[in-house]
Amino acid sequence: MSNKLTPRETDYSKWYNEIVVQADLAENSAIRGCMIIKPYGYAIWEKMQAELDKMFKATGHENAYFPLFVPKSLFEAEEKNAEGFAKECAVVTHYRLKNDEDKPGKLKVDPKAKLEEELVVRPTSEAVIWNTYKSWIQSYRDLPILINQWANVVRWEMRTRLFLRTSEFLWQEGHTAHATKQEAIEETKLMNQVYADFVENFMAIPVIQGTKTSSERFAGAEETYCIEALMQDGKALQAGTSHFLGQNFAKAFDVKFTSDKGSLDYVWATSWGVSTRLIGALIMTHSDNKGLVLPPNLAPYQVVIVPIYKGAEQQKQIAQVALKIKLLLEEKNIRVKFDNRDKFKPGFKFNEYELKGVPIRIAIGPNDLKKGSVEIARRDNLSKTVISQEEVVNYIDLHLKEIQLALFDKAKSFREQKITTVDNFEDFKKILDKKGGFISAHWDGTELTEQAIKKETKATIRCIPLDFKEESGKCVYSGKDSNRRVLFARAY
């Protein structure tokens, strides 16, 4: 474990990729654009899943599972949605391989096994699900339907990056059906709030809640709510979205219901999702030049114990102390790894766990045996301290909570300092290049201006913040009237 990461300052993108690979989170596969999520990375995803799943259920949602394939005729039914995803679809056209007569031992697609109708590998499941809801919904009594699905989806990407943008990724997608527009809008907002709570409290990543401009909306949505995070390099990252779909899918799939007053109306829809992309956000929010930094809530093991010894007898004595501490910590539901491998030196192990972002390291050496002490090292601020063995459990219990909060506070200070209020386009460009981060600026509300700014600066409107203040001003680009500021940034 050489732990020689390219410094963030030198090449942020390279640093990111090295962390993903060296911390054993994921790697590229032989399949273009698809990644392999390794056990350590997957263990983080499992923690995220468990917490999100609990939050979904606490808000009344149930899990279900819908097919991977979308027949072309269903896929194209909601035109905007189809148009939005058509360019990045993996398409199944055949259902059999056969021996290749020209190449012994090789296979080829059997032309006789061509499907009558092509199947799209789901890039998202609105089409399949609304085609199903059609038969589930007759009356207002059948509503609301509050369903979530944990699944893999495929969006063919030309330029991929581990976690951030991959052709196949894992996610959850909620799909709800409601009797009224108001109820659907409330659901959309509620789930965006659930995402914000999860990402802030569990992943320690501060986010800004807002809505997207029409050009940045999900294909087929009437309104897209989002949570936007800021990475250490000053670029924004969309961390989750929740869509109010209006009656678009109900109309495309003819899903009507009889209201309690006997009238027939189309059903109102929402959908919302977060994905393994969040792991990319996690890495780029907290990590440093020594490697990953994990918030305790997400760490596969929150504490690692490394013994420092010479000879078998000392190893045995230290192991006794270590195992006792491990047991006491586990009684408090703290996840602990005791690394007693003999073939690696302590320094090697220290590097490894720094790279893997384990929140707290306990080292126990011969001196500690004599003094009844241990050395505690915090991964987040790299501080070290020696405490007595009796104190360990309370100390760690307290400090895990403190680290969780400290990571959030640090990321939040960073972000606050990277939101710049700007009132002219020269400053806009200067700030974007020199400082990065979010730019709070007036915008005239037109797509024309939005696109012009994007073309000239690569910055997009990340969101119209939910907590915006009415404020008269002039568009930073066109000079036209504006009554509120929006947040611009370059983004992942």
Next chain:
Amino acid sequence: MSNKLTPRETDYSKWYNEIVVQADLAENSAIRGCMIIKPYGYAIWEKMQAELDKMFKATGHENAYFPLFVPKSLFEAEEKNAEGFAKECAVVTHYRLKNDEDKPGKLKVDPKAKLEEELVVRPTSEAVIWNTYKSWIQSYRDLPILINQWANVVRWEMRTRLFLRTSEFLWQEGHTAHATKQEAIEETKLMNQVYADFVENFMAIPVIQGTKTSSERFAGAEETYCIEALMQDGKALQAGTSHFLGQNFAKAFDVKFTSDKGSLDYVWATSWGVSTRLIGALIMTHSDNKGLVLPPNLAPYQVVIVPIYKGAEQQKQIAQVALKIKLLLEEKNIRVKFDNRDKFKPGFKFNEYELKGVPIRIAIGPNDLKKGSVEIARRDNLSKTVISQEEVVNYIDLHLKEIQLALFDKAKSFREQKITTVDNFEDFKKILDKKGGFISAHWDGTELTEQAIKKETKATIRCIPLDFKEESGKCVYSGKDSNRRVLFARAY
């Protein structure tokens, strides 16, 4: 909820399908051969997943995630495996759709977006995983690798049945790599034992452990261990398999390791899996003409409380009692639903929960208010009893455990009574047609005989039981010498 199921005796297959649909477990989708797992069915799968996942982790396995797609060149690398699955592969050939000029609003496959190499949607992941292990394994220090994956797989099926045989299904697949043959064989057996424990203790389905004959083995395996269950109609169902893969995949993907003695050798492999098919086995083991019967361990809710009242005041009084009981049960980690819906009558609810297999129903009516009693109904044996409200928690806690055991015992007696020892082919055919179940008979060990029996009777060798006794005899078909009996049956 009319609860009119076709009786098992009349049409077992129809009865099965009706239970799946009417108990809200799953339904067919618009996509050929793919099913929709509805929330109630998925909640059962989640319980199964949680328990299996715990067992896998307790035996040292970690989860990871590998790509959905297998490039054709990887797929065909292990020839036997490729040959076994080639005929049922969904194949992705293109990565884009475009507007169909001839049909406004419709899409078509973009011929310019043809993949250079076709991608197979994974029917199983050995190829992708062993291609990956190649870069993970250099030395004996990298072994063993003990990984499991929860995933969807696709095997194109012409005749599908909900849960039992679907083109897409959910499963887990374990893939392990070992330094020695012996260790890999131990792992194969261990995981088969884990499956047997899970299915017997958690799903209350008795199984027979055995090995498959060479013609029934997994494509690419040297030995396949299995657990075989018996359904109520006398047909067998393969409930899980664990494969010793020898060095076949290591050779196909050139995965070698340096041993602790410095020699270079191919790595030894296992793989093992169970799927949503187990839910089919669950239904066909315990259910009756009133619907599903769920073992308490798997029931999304183990107890349902149905109030019987006239008027709002009585409803309120009963709800108070019900909620108190619910709370007390939940303190014991018992999953309880209180169905206080006013728009449905108690009889309707009774039917619904019988159909859905809820293990225990508590009914509380006006008389119970006076007497401080409740009525308890067991789903498994349909018995009813009245007990005092004070007794409820202990009574239910005890009876949930009892029901779990009773279901297993009942299924086991049924199965025992359906294993028939047979010594000539006339009896073999007669028993198969009249009684069904497993036939324990001598077999000469040749594939020729196995195929002849299959052709004539549709019975296959389900397994060579692990606990077989050496016993001299004559093959039931060929009359040739045999030293042990094997188990034949018609199977799902």
